Amino acid sequence: AAEPWPENAALYQQLKEEQILLSDNASSLAVQAFLQMCNLPIRVICRANAEYMSPSGKVPFIHVGNQVVSELGPIVQFVKAKGHSLSDGLDEVQKAEMKAYMELVNNMLLTAELYLQWCDDVTVEEITHPRYGSPYPWPLNRILSYQKQWEVKRKMKAIGWAGKTLEQVLEDVDQCCHALSQRLGTQPYFFNKQPTELDALVFGHLFTILTTQLITDELSEKVKNYSNLTAFCRRIEQQYFEGQEKDSSALAARSAKRSSMR
Amino acid sequence: QSLEPLPMPGPDFGALGEEAELVEVEPESKQEILENKDVVVQHVHFDGLGRTKDDIIMCEIADVFKAKNLIDVMRKSHEAREKLLRLGIFRQVDVLIDTCQGDDALPNGLDVTFEVTELRRLTGSYNTMVGNNEGSMVLGIKFPNLFGRAEKVTFQFSYGTKETSYGLSFFKPQPGNFERNFSVNVYKVTGQFPWSSLRETDRGVSTELNFPIWKTNHTLKWEGVWRELGCLARTASFSVREESGHSLKSSISHAMVIDSRNSSILPKRGALLKINQELAGYTGGDVSFLKEDFEFQLNKQLIFDSVISASLWGGMLVPIGDKPSISYNCMFYLGGPTSVRGFSMYSIGPQSEGDYLGGEAFWAGGVHLYTPLPFRPGRGGFGDLFRTHFFLNAGNLCNLNYGDGPRAHLQRLAECIRWSYGAGIVLRLGNIARLELNYCFPMGVQAGDRICDGVQFGAGIRFL
Numbered sequence: 001a002a003e004p005w006p007e008n009a010a011l012y013q014q015l016k017e018e019q020i021l022l023s024d025n026a027s028s029l030a031v032q033a034f035l036q037m038c039n040l041p042i043r044v045i046c047r048a049n050a051e052y053m054s055p056s057g058k059v060p061f062i063h064v065g066n067q068v069v070s071e072l073g074p075i076v077q078f079v080k081a082k083g084h085s086l087s088d089g090l091d092e093v094q095k096a097e098m099k100a101y102m103e104l105v106n107n108m109l110l111t112a113e114l115y116l117q118w119c120d121d122v123t124v125e126e127i128t129h130p131r132y133g134s135p136y137p138w139p140l141n142r143i144l145s146y147q148k149q150w151e152v153k154r155k156m157k158a159i160g161w162a163g164k165t166l167e168q169v170l171e172d173v174d175q176c177c178h179a180l181s182q183r184l185g186t187q188p189y190f191f192n193k194q195p196t197e198l199d200a201l202v203f204g205h206l207f208t209i210l211t212t213q214l215i216t217d218e219l220s221e222k223v224k225n226y227s228n229l230t231a232f233c234r235r236i237e238q239q240y241f242e243g244q245e246k247d248s249s250a251l252a253a254r255s256a257k258r259s260s261m262r
Numbered sequence: 263q264s265l266e267p268l269p270m271p272g273p274d275f276g277a278l279g280e281e282a283e284l285v286e287v288e289p290e291s292k293q294e295i296l297e298n299k300d301v302v303v304q305h306v307h308f309d310g311l312g313r314t315k316d317d318i319i320m321c322e323i324a325d326v327f328k329a330k331n332l333i334d335v336m337r338k339s340h341e342a343r344e345k346l347l348r349l350g351i352f353r354q355v356d357v358l359i360d361t362c363q364g365d366d367a368l369p370n371g372l373d374v375t376f377e378v379t380e381l382r383r384l385t386g387s388y389n390t391m392v393g394n395n396e397g398s399m400v401l402g403i404k405f406p407n408l409f410g411r412a413e414k415v416t417f418q419f420s421y422g423t424k425e426t427s428y429g430l431s432f433f434k435p436q437p438g439n440f441e442r443n444f445s446v447n448v449y450k451v452t453g454q455f456p457w458s459s460l461r462e463t464d465r466g467v468s469t470e471l472n473f474p475i476w477k478t479n480h481t482l483k484w485e486g487v488w489r490e491l492g493c494l495a496r497t498a499s500f501s502v503r504e505e506s507g508h509s510l511k512s513s514i515s516h517a518m519v520i521d522s523r524n525s526s527i528l529p530k531r532g533a534l535l536k537i538n539q540e541l542a543g544y545t546g547g548d549v550s551f552l553k554e555d556f557e558f559q560l561n562k563q564l565i566f567d568s569v570i571s572a573s574l575w576g577g578m579l580v581p582i583g584d585k586p587s588i589s590y591n592c593m594f595y596l597g598g599p600t601s602v603r604g605f606s607m608y609s610i611g612p613q614s615e616g617d618y619l620g621g622e623a624f625w626a627g628g629v630h631l632y633t634p635l636p637f638r639p640g641r642g643g644f645g646d647l648f649r650t651h652f653f654l655n656a657g658n659l660c661n662l663n664y665g666d667g668p669r670a671h672l673q674r675l676a677e678c679i680r681w682s683y684g685a686g687i688v689l690r691l692g693n694i695a696r697l698e699l700n701y702c703f704p705m706g707v708q709a710g711d712r713i714c715d716g717v718q719f720g721a722g723i724r725f726l
Contacts, residue, residue: 047504048507049504049506049507049508051507052491052492052506052507052508053503053504053506053507055493055496063500066500066615068496068500068503136508136510136548137510137546137547137548138546139510140488140508140509140510140548143488144508
């Protein structure tokens with residue numbers, strides 16, 4: 001039996017206007033999209049220390065009842081335990097395929113976003129450092145962003161991305177988008193009629209890449225090359241993020257009609 | 263609660279024992295003549311000075327020249343010896359008084375010779391330390407008398423049951439005025455607070471100026487601390503989780519101490535008054551508050567070698583500016599074997615899901631009666647380190663609504679008072695710490711407090 005989803009469920013991320021970075025915004029949007037697709041309402045709360053509040057150190061995390069769960073993977077599991085799932089209708093082969101594509105997005109797109117944010121000197125100097133440390137006073141803002149940069153660079157070295165140039169990273173992004181575009185084809189969602197967590201994840205990353213202003217447009221251009229991907233993003237945005245407004249305005253129109261007819 | 267910055271002030275090599283008193287010379291029949299005889303101190307010699315500069319020595323021994331008779335010379339020489347020892351730069355100081363020899367010797371002239379052994383340039387130390395309910399192993403490296411004027415550089419590394427920390431400190435006294443000194447510290451301290459499910463790491467810099475005014479001792483300090491808070495367990499309450507993260511505190515504080523007790527652990531007589539205030543936020547950082555706290559203790563000796571002691575603590579924390587919440591590590595905490603006995607460590611007051619959050623205002627008081635052990639076993643030796651102890655403790659901790667006036671604040675602090683009574687045994691560990699084993703009856707327990715009724719053990723330096 002499905003356990004009730006509390007009304008005060010909240011999702012925590014960094015401050016939207018001044019602080020949050022591309023990669024975290026993408027992850028947060030992916031979780032928001034997933035929860036919308038499951039029809040589970042959630043409030044978004046912005047806190048400067050969201051990254052440190054998270055039990056795993058990564059945003060976003062959700063606070064549901066008295067449980068705290070962070071990152072899309074564990075959140076999908078948590079929601080499934082509460083009786084809601086988007087991928088129940090898939091067979092084993094499709095589930096394995098979905099997992100593989102989600103891994104692709106995490107290993108390619110997310111890592112490319114992190115590379116661009118923390119390893120490209122111009123972006124680091126002009127966008128990342130000012131944003132990341134913005135809630136903190138001097139010298140803490142500098143200390144924290146250098147500390148984070150050092151951590152990310154260490155991770156890049158461990159996975160072998162430290163030696164890559166920006167062009168190579170953009171090439172990888174292109175390849176990833178190509179693979180996604182091929183899989184999507186002309187279908188509305190990756191697994192035909194119903195959205196799954198893969199759709200949420202892909203939407204989160206691609207939509208954020210398309211709508212975030214960076215130093216150059218090279219990253220978003222790579223995505224724009226694939227028209228079915230941009231159409232996909234627009235479709236999900238309209239259905240799940242403007243959908244609520246649409247419904248309420250439609251309702252108002254209907255009730256206005258009724259009253260005028262009386 | 264707050265983490266103590268390293269290096270911790272502690273008993274120094276060469277510091278005086280608290281029982282040191284002036285040597286009284288018994289006047290014998292022959293010495294009656296000497297007492298009345300006028301003498302003049304013609305020369306003061308120093309044997310064994312190496313890197314120590316002359317000017318600081320001159321200030322400490324200046325009084326010796328003013329002695330008028332032999333008893334006076336002996337007394338002033340002894341005082342000078344103690345002053346030299348408290349500089350912390352000599353391992354040993356011996357005094358030799360002799361009649362003057364040589365061409366310019368007066369018939370009543372005296373020579374005073376100080377034979378000193380300087381400390382080595384580098385000394386190491388290994389101590390175990392007892393803080394408030396935790397133990398640690400402390401490795402220290404000290405450079406005493408670095409530039410010849412009793413400057414000291416200390417590095418301390420402490421590995422404890424709950425925290426690991428290190429600190430570097432530079433200390434310089436004013437020549438001739440050892441109580442006036444300043445020090446600069448750089449430290450990193452880590453601590454765990456299971457009663458709040460909180461883990462804290464502080465990295466900071468502080469500079470401190472100490473000076474006496476009449477009978478009081480003042481300390482002015484500026485401190486800049488980068489504070490990192492984290493949850494100790496996944497089960498920490500959400501209120502504590504919300505406080506995780508980084509903050510920067512830049513604060514100026516002033517402390518005044520008047521201490522007339524004969525000892526800091528189990529004093530027999532005297533009083534202590536400590537008033538401390540801290541203002542944070544006006545010199546940078548993102549934490550703003552004004553914090554006031556005081557500590558008062560009065561001791562009086564009664565018949566049969568027993569001592570009655572009363573103490574009162576209190577404090578208030580006022581947040582400044584538009585940032586309404588102050589993180590929990592700046593708050594006051596109450597309860598435990600070193601504060602209101604009968605309650606678990608820091609487990610009184612506002613809490614959330616079992617994590618104690620501390621409060622903005624508190625007061626605590628205690629009345630104690632210390633007596634020697636019944637039937638005085640081991641008298642004159644080991645038994646003297648123990649005392650039996652009857653106590654009555656009370657206190658309250660709460661958050662204030664700063665919109666209301668002081669009358670409302672006093673009312674809040676006066677309602678829901680927690681108190682306890684009991685008896686136990688106290689063991690004194692040198693001049694450093696005290697162990698207690700008590701049987702407690704906690705009363706006035708409010709919903710949410712955690713009590714420890716029955717046997718409670720406590721170890722520490724500062725007790726209510």
